[in-house]
Structures are given as C-alpha cells and as structure tokens.
Amino acid sequence: MAATQKYDEVEVGQEIPPVDYPVRRVNLVMYAGASGDFNQIHWNERFAKMVGLPDVIAHGMYTMAQAGRFVTDWAGDPGAVVDFGVRFSSMVVVPDDDQGATITVSGVVEEKLDDGQVVVGLTARSGDARVLSKARAVVRLA
Numbered sequence: 103m104a105a106t107q108k109y110d111e112v113e114v115g116q117e118i119p120p121v122d123y124p125v126r127r128v129n130l131v132m133y134a135g136a137s138g139d140f141n142q143i144h145w146n147e148r149f150a151k152m153v154g155l156p157d158v159i160a161h162g163m164y165t166m167a168q169a170g171r172f173v174t175d176w177a178g179d180p181g182a183v184v185d186f187g188v189r190f191s192s193m194v195v196v197p198d199d200d201q202g203a204t205i206t207v208s209g210v211v212e213e214k215l216d217d218g219q220v221v222v223g224l225t226a227r228s229g230d231a232r233v234l235s236k237a238r239a240v241v242r243l244a
Contacts, residue, residue, distance in 0.1 A: 106178025109218040109243040118176050118209035118222065123168040123226075125194060127159055128200040133164045160194035165205060165233055169226050172207040173239045176222075184219065185240040192231040204227055218243050 130144045139161055142149035150158050166188050174180040196203045206227050213221040224237035 107176065107241075107243045109214070110219065112214070112220055114211055114213050114214055114242060117173070118172075118211070120206050120208035121172055123171070123207065124202055124204045125164075125196055125205060127158060127196055127199045130158065130160055130164065130196065133161055133167075134196075137161065139163070155193070155195075157195050157197045158207075160196055161197055162190045162204070165190070165194050165228075168205045169207050169224050169237055170239075171207065171223065173222060173241060176209065177241045177243065178204040182241050182243065183239055184242055184244065186238070188224070188226075188234045188237040190233070191235040192228070192233045193227040194233050204234065209210065215240070 106120065127145060134140045134144055141153055142162055143153065143159055145158060147158050158232045163170045169188060170186055173183055177183065194203050194205055207224060211220050212223045218238055219242050222237065222239045222241055226234040226237060
C-alpha cells in the first residue's frame with residue numbers, strides 16, 4: 103500500500119485537522135488484553151482512587167497508539183511511518199464508561215526532508231490537558 107499524501111503537495115506549516123478518538127473503559131480492557139498490561143489503574147476505579155489517581159486512566163501506550171493511528175490515517179499507509187516518538191505529559195482520565203473521555207489529535211507539517219520524507223509534529227489533548235509532548239513522526243510520502 104502506498105502513501106496517499108503526496109510529498110510535492112505537502113507544505114511546511116500545513117495543518118492536519120484534528121480527529122477525536124473516544125475512549126471508554128471497555129477500550130482499555132481490550133487494550134490490556136492485547137498488550138498484557140493488566141495494571142488495575144486502567145480498569146478498576148476503586149483501586150485507581152486508592153493509589154491516588156482521580157479515576158481510571160488510559161494506558162500511556164494506548165494514548166500513543168491513537169497518535170500513531172492519526173499519522174497512519176493521514177499518510178494512507180502504516181508502512182510510511184519511519185520514525186515515531188512521544189513523551190507522556192499528562193493522564194487521560196476515563197471517569198466512567200458512559201461519559202468516557204476523548205483524545206483529540208492534530209498535527210502540522212514541520213519540515214520537509216530529503217527522499218520524500220516529512221516531519222509531522224503532533225498535539226494530543228484530553229480535555230484541557232496536553233497528554234503527549236514532543237510528539238513527532240517522520241513519514242515517507244509518495
């Protein structure tokens with residue numbers, strides 16, 4: 103599968119519109135099963151509060167995965183992402199399964215590199231909190 107974004111059509115400073123990713127506790131339980139991370143802070147409200155958290159929180163890697171999904175959806179090809187990294191800066195609190203939470207990811211093309219590659223800076227927020235910082239992806243475009 104080839105990237106659908108074209109290197110020649112992308113400009114530095116180009117904004118990639120935000121996408122909302124809803125998070126419910128059931129998503130965290132499914133992620134726990136896939137990742138093997140069954141830490142109770144990600145699914146047990148009583149335990150999360152007992153250890154001083156405001157409520158159940160999403161796995162950091164789950165949050166990172168949503169940012170990765172944003173980039174691969176934009177590029178049109180998961181194989182186009184050649185480098186991807188983030189720092190975790192805040193928690194995604196998932197207060198209950200009815201209300202859940204939302205992770206909003208947006209991006210901007212920060213730099214055009216050689217060989218059809220671009221650097222995409224990412225912003226990920228949940229409510230008022232920036233949940234990822236220094237989030238960047240290098241993507242090889244068609």
